[in-house]
Amino acid sequence: MKYVIIGGVAGGASAAARLKRIQEDAEIVIFEKGEYISYANCGLPYYIGNTIEDRKKLFVQTPVSFGNRYDADVRTLNEVLSIDRANKTVKVKNLRNGKEYEESYDCLLLSPGALPIVPPLPGIDLPHIYTLRNVPDCDMIKQRAIEQLRDGAAAVIIGGGFIGLEMAENLQRIGYQVTVIEKAPHVLTPLDYPMAAIIQKHLQDKGVKVVTETALTGFTEKDGLLEVQTDKGGAYPCDMAILSIGVRPNTQLARDCGLEIGESGGVKVDAYMRTSDEAIYAVGDVIEFPHPVTGKPYCNFLAGPANAQARIAAMNMVYPESVRYSGSVTTAIAKIFELTAASTGLNERHLKQQGLSYQTVITHPAPFATYYPGGEPMHIKLNFNPETGRIYGAQAVGKLNVDKQIDTISLLLKHEGTIFDMINTEHAYAPPYGSAKSPVMFAGMVAENIMSGMMNPIQVEELDELLDKGEEIQLVDVREIQEYKTGTIADAENCPVDELRELMEDLDPEKKTVVFCEVGMRGYVAYRILKQSGFTQIYNLIGGMKTYRLIGKHNRG
């Protein structure tokens, strides 16, 4: 069998290695239009920021070493121009000498990845506007960053997604004043606002300027500097701009040869990673696949799933229909200065788009035993189905052990897990690693309290809506007096939870009452006391003052 692979980075290289291990006499040709194969795409921002010092480390394999180990014909700087499905051939251009030729295949794998979105705006072709998808992009940015670095150099990142923010950190690290411009109401749109707000504040604390709800309109040049222009009128002079708006599946070859393209714009594949042509498989950023939670196809642009798909495709290319792919719930993470931000599954925006009703829990658990030194609370947001308890998605932000919580929830999500499964997880516990109740268990327990009617939640946004309307609410801050004095919500009274059984005499049990504490735990205890003492309309504020302080509008004192 002769296998032709288009694209030699994540998916293509993995598939080739696996193919050869399955079938030693397989003939494998890899076409890669770039100069490199199998390189560390996700490491590029860290090479720019000098965290990775040695450029060689970015290359997992060279074309020669890979070719030797897997007895594969690796042709870099060879671009596939078209696919002739009827004759099972590809037309290729050797970019070294400009010559075109044909190559036949028995079975083809499409792994051309994604292309960065570059909007056709005025000035888009000016120098020092970069995208970051591959090694040449990276080399250009690095060259500019090092060779032309001046005192007070400025960089503008357009798009505050995971990679945009990784770039913000890394460019600041090497001396740039960084501004992030984001069209949406907040950065990191995979996260909901209460979580993204923590990152946004951290960026500002670190000296990165964050501008939201602001769209790029074009570029000009002024006094030798690039100037980024926006719909809000402000112009941002800078030494370089990074376009990090997003990517789209590189479907040109697939479209040209008539392969079926799906509703979200990726190449359509079945569970065996096979396209609408039996002899052509596709993996990685170029495909779309149904989301395990919604059942709707989407493109996810993540390295982990691309690798998993490549392994599955290789097996099916040799033994058709032998292994099925189960889809990705979109689990992603990034380091942003001292914080980690991670998410899995659906956020509120997705849930609203899908018309799914959901409930939300926000907690601020310690990353390990509170008495063990060095920990600061993390922040978790859980979205779930309040009827069935099914997990829809989760997000977490914090300094330590954030990844572990999201990995656990991601695994449950893949298996259609519920908040009850979260409560029933079992984790490796010792004081340096966790608490007897893990953050995952704890978030599940709060969700269960809501589902079982043990607690009636109110979100910060909901409370603010009532306060904006001037609705009469009995606000009860159940923290200690010293905490109350540092700031509270609107005209809240202070009734510390441990004295509540006496102090509640002064409260009106008929009035709409919202209790809150710092994080929600004492609020829950207070809720239970009042609820069982005849208070009729009572709510516990989800996320407590810790969340209110960040995103609430009626902070006092």
Next chain:
Amino acid sequence: MKYVIIGGVAGGASAAARLKRIQEDAEIVIFEKGEYISYANCGLPYYIGNTIEDRKKLFVQTPVSFGNRYDADVRTLNEVLSIDRANKTVKVKNLRNGKEYEESYDCLLLSPGALPIVPPLPGIDLPHIYTLRNVPDCDMIKQRAIEQLRDGAAAVIIGGGFIGLEMAENLQRIGYQVTVIEKAPHVLTPLDYPMAAIIQKHLQDKGVKVVTETALTGFTEKDGLLEVQTDKGGAYPCDMAILSIGVRPNTQLARDCGLEIGESGGVKVDAYMRTSDEAIYAVGDVIEFPHPVTGKPYCNFLAGPANAQARIAAMNMVYPESVRYSGSVTTAIAKIFELTAASTGLNERHLKQQGLSYQTVITHPAPFATYYPGGEPMHIKLNFNPETGRIYGAQAVGKLNVDKQIDTISLLLKHEGTIFDMINTEHAYAPPYGSAKSPVMFAGMVAENIMSGMMNPIQVEELDELLDKGEEIQLVDVREIQEYKTGTIADAENCPVDELRELMEDLDPEKKTVVFCEVGMRGYVAYRILKQSGFTQIYNLIGGMKTYRLIGKHNRG
């Protein structure tokens, strides 16, 4: 309803808090024979080692604060002497004044924990022999450790389990020369030897003396020092000895009142945490419960499950048979100097005891992207059913991200997961947190290669058995020549994998052949090349040289 709770530490205090939140008018009496409730049991070694400096941090709640918040009657220094099930009363002794009295209950919770095993050996009552279960134990050790610390002070830990090794680290930290004496062939018996050997070497590198296959026979006093005596004849003079041999469920009260005791010696409970008496529930170290993998009851002595059980018991005490407990797969972890050791499920000893046939995979994956700085390989051992792929257990040792892998496998274990589920996990990946293929996925892939016949494994112990017998084996070291020169196995020849397609001419395809590399990956590639080139009896060494170097007997050079 009047609830009486016996034991106010982990399980008892959690259950009381939950009870009150469910039922504000519940009358709750907690009897605790010690002075403290709800304290940080697992933090005690770290308080001794000064990692936790402030003793107050050990106390999550005081009897007064807890009583106020949950409107509970907390009676510390009150010991329950007996339970009268017919009349639903307990006889209690107030240890402050010696007076005895009776207290009635509607529903009782037993949470008396476990007792350290103290063998009746000669000299066991000498001073400076300690166990570590509670705050007074801890205070005594701390007092001895600080007040009588002299230059060259020595401590002997008897028992090299998780807590014994935590104590070894913490006592060394404050100035002791520490010796660990372990009866078994290696420390950390929840781990199999290839993993425990890494910890043992680390302890020795850190200056802790480790003596295995040696049993305690008694104590004497000599020149003002304590002397620990063993069956191997050596005597170990020391300033203090810590007995860390194990614990047993504290079932005295349960036995005396005729509650059913199970086959492994714990109080028998049903899935609702109810004992053989409908009005008595039990949680924590005192109970036994069926293991989800074997179905056999056992006692697990872990804080996480105790907390989970308490929450479930409280619910069922108010609403009988409302929540079921699903059991614990025994997931445990400890920090041992710079390393983390963790395990979940069954080890080889358990598997042999249960007569289960299993296969084993050992891998040495990086904790995150290899090109991201600061990582050192971890070590994972996976035991699984080679017929069905069901996971039996896993162990991991390393510096970073060990807990995360074990948490994921623990969750799969609880859901009867397989190695295929391991491959299909989805984790939060960015270079500082992981690799596109996680260690969990990678171990699953190696296991799948074995199950599917893609690779025929040989364990270090199996290879050594063949070499000991003098069996003729073609040993092929497929690493680079520079690696080969640093040391190999017996009379292995060197055939670097990337040249193997040429060099294999010199090998005999009919001979029993074992290939190996540093960790097993190149070995696998070499295996596939040789296998598909007509070699008939070929094996890949599991764990490669990294494991062989630690536990193999025929190291050369």
